[in-house]
Amino acid sequence: MADAIDRDTTLADLGEFGLIARIGELVAATAPGEDVLLGPGDDAAVLRVRKGHVVVSTDVLVEGRHFRRDWVEAYDVGRRAAAQNLSDINAMGGRAQWLTVGLAAPADLPAQWALDFTRGFAEECALVGAGLVGGDVTRADQVVIAVTALGACTVSPVLRSGAAPGDVLALCGRQGWSAGGLAVLGRGFRSPRVLVEAYRRPEPPYDAGPAAAEAGATAMIDVSDGLLAEVGHLAADSGVSIDVETAAFDVPEPLLAVGQATGADPLQFILGGGEDHPLLATFPPGVALPDGWTRIGSVSARGDLPVTVDGAAYDGPTGWTHF
Amino acid sequence: MADAIDRDTTLADLGEFGLIARIGELVAATAPGEDVLLGPGDDAAVLRVRKGHVVVSTDVLVEGRHFRRDWVEAYDVGRRAAAQNLSDINAMGGRAQWLTVGLAAPADLPAQWALDFTRGFAEECALVGAGLVGGDVTRADQVVIAVTALGACTVSPVLRSGAAPGDVLALCGRQGWSAGGLAVLGRGFRSPRVLVEAYRRPEPPYDAGPAAAEAGATAMIDVSDGLLAEVGHLAADSGVSIDVETAAFDVPEPLLAVGQATGADPLQFILGGGEDHPLLATFPPGVALPDGWTRIGSVSARGDLPVTVDGAAYDGPTGWTHF
Structure with a gap:
């Protein structure tokens, strides 16, 4: 199983490429999202766009500011990180299709935390049929998660600027x-x-x-x-x-x-x-x-x-x- | 001028929305990139896609690991942050069109640093006609920069997996x-x-x-x-x-x-x-x-x-x- 790992194993133990391989296995096991011609592992993902436009949004979550590891399980941080970005696409009137994640984390972070995070993230994405298509991992003093979501609208995107008197x-x-x-x-x-x-x-x-x-x-x-x-x-x-x-x-x-x-x-x-x-x-x-x-x-x-x-x-x- | 600001002004002084407004002014002054129907400021950017597919890549830069503020000026960190993501699209045989940036930074970071970073970022993007279309700013203990680049290929993307004996x-x-x-x-x-x-x-x-x-x-x-x-x-x-x-x-x-x-x-x-x-x-x-x-x-x-x-x-x- 991709997410069975010794609880004492840290990101430093697993290594960058070990972590990426594990994340790749997890992602492959979930809904890939539609129209993913090439997923994680190359210099970029390749996506087929059916509509004439895409909507794109980026959010950053920081440990200690947006979540506390002692209050929220990694799985739920993953759910939440996906949810707030899927929600941005929702707020345009669109449906999210593809997401990328940049994860910066301390070397002593339990590797299981990163895998549980990824599982929660992928499962939240699957609620709307979206897939995790790429990302990056690197070391930092605290956990910082940057998510970008891409989606499409079937009608014109709804902006913040269109409200009129009488509405x-x-x-x-x-x-x-x-x-x-x-x-x-x-x-x-x-x-x-x-x-x-x-x-x-x-x-x-x-x-x-x-x-x-x-x-x-x-x-x-x-x-x-x-x-x-x-x-x-x-x-x-x-x-x-x-x-x-x-x-x-x-x-x-x-x-x-x-x-x-x-x-x-x-x-x-x-x-x-x-x-x-x-x-x-x-x-x-x-x-x-x-x-x-x-x-x-x-x-x-x-x-x-x-x-x-x-x-x-x-x-x-x-x-x-x-x- | 958007980037004239007191050197003692910090991000905390400027505030989240003050910073976003300043960044927006800077971005508006640079090449917007083609086919940007809606840039920063809403829940998501809206982009017109002419080709049938997009390529997407995400990279994270961390202060102290990928750059040192005492060795590299903010402007150059911006150039570099854009360059490494533009390069990922280049490595697929594509041309980058749109980028988003998530910036996490200490509250006492000089606001000028964030603006110089943005200027360098936007100018590097302009080298290939790409534009900064969205992002997020938040507080963290160290500067963490997450960039996502979107681009298009005129011929099939070149993967890492196609090399053959004799090549x-x-x-x-x-x-x-x-x-x-x-x-x-x-x-x-x-x-x-x-x-x-x-x-x-x-x-x-x-x-x-x-x-x-x-x-x-x-x-x-x-x-x-x-x-x-x-x-x-x-x-x-x-x-x-x-x-x-x-x-x-x-x-x-x-x-x-x-x-x-x-x-x-x-x-x-x-x-x-x-x-x-x-x-x-x-x-x-x-x-x-x-x-x-x-x-x-x-x-x-x-x-x-x-x-x-x-x-x-x-x-x-x-x-x-x-x-």
């Missing part, structure tokens, strides 16, 4: 669960388990992006840094103002429980939390929202504030920035 | 210069300047890859880790043996000088050195080599050793591995 703001997918899970872990607890699991492994609504594009979404983004922060990106790029209506959110039971336990307003997890990767989109008024989408606000001409909550300024945390 | 092994581009420069810097010297410059900024022969593909090259690879190591990859993937003939190398004057100063055999820089990114390719017997290519060896049926030097085993350093 409806809608959300599809879990929101605030990951932030709730992080709050739980940060206090040394392990429950509600469903939130901890959501933190460890997001479940982006991969079919929702293409469905929204086909339904005529005017603008779209995924929530990686925080809901209000992402609403702010839509508003800024579209030159509009957007109001979020808190009455539209049905705060789920586990978030209510964490709110009670920690004294936090559970709505803060929803408005400020990131990393669940639901989709936010605007639709023209009168469009029937696709399955799974819920109206959570409205778009108006640019006013004094780009983003309001229930018609007023919001002074809670709105998201996450990286410096 | 000629040929080289195009400077080889051993970077290793010579590194040896110089490692001893605290700054000359021969031409070698130090070669270490800081490789000059891959970007036209040689497509020319070799059109001339019928049977296998190709770029020399990133060391010439004999790369010959070994060609031999292994093609199931052949390859002999390298040292008489074919015209050892350049600056390498002779470093050899004399350090007591090293200058041929070691050529046989074991990496990071110059010349191309190694095999051609069928009788094919006229394209301009700039020199015959340096020959391919035979798989014998006892995959790689020989002047018909015998070689016991010097053959290259670099990353763990």
